[in-house]
Amino acid sequence: MGKIGKFVKEPWERKRYTIDYTDWLDDLEQVQGVNFSTDVIDDNPVQVDTWQIMSGGLLVQIYVSGGIGGTDYVIDVRMQTNMGQRKEDSILFNCVDPPP
Numbered sequence: 001m002g003k004i005g006k007f008v009k010e011p012w013e014r015k016r017y018t019i020d021y022t023d024w025l026d027d028l029e030q031v032q033g034v035n036f037s038t039d040v041i042d043d044n045p046v047q048v049d050t051w052q053i054m055s056g057g058l059l060v061q062i063y064v065s066g067g068i069g070g071t072d073y074v075i076d077v078r079m080q081t082n083m084g085q086r087k088e089d090s091i092l093f094n095c096v097d098p099p100p
Helices: none
Strands: 002-009 014-020 031-038 047-054 059-065 071-081 086-095
Touching: 002 014, 031 047, 031 059, 059 071
Parallel strands: 002 086
Antiparallel strands: 014 059, 031 071, 047 059, 071 086
């Protein structure tokens, strides 16, 4: 499993991120579906609340919300292509309390 990135967010924030599969996909191959899961289950986990496949099936845009300050979350991303390939990656989110 590859790590896509590491990001910092506050619990109240809802942020947009883009996953770019351009360099990984073969010619004419496109992202067909994506599933997301998180490793921490609490009252307000960081989660992907909306996603869409963009740019001819090469990019996945996600919106991430939630989290409890002082908690690290890993979101696992499982992607499938129109040619049957499957790829699993992870994104680390460090959720921090807002400054006083």
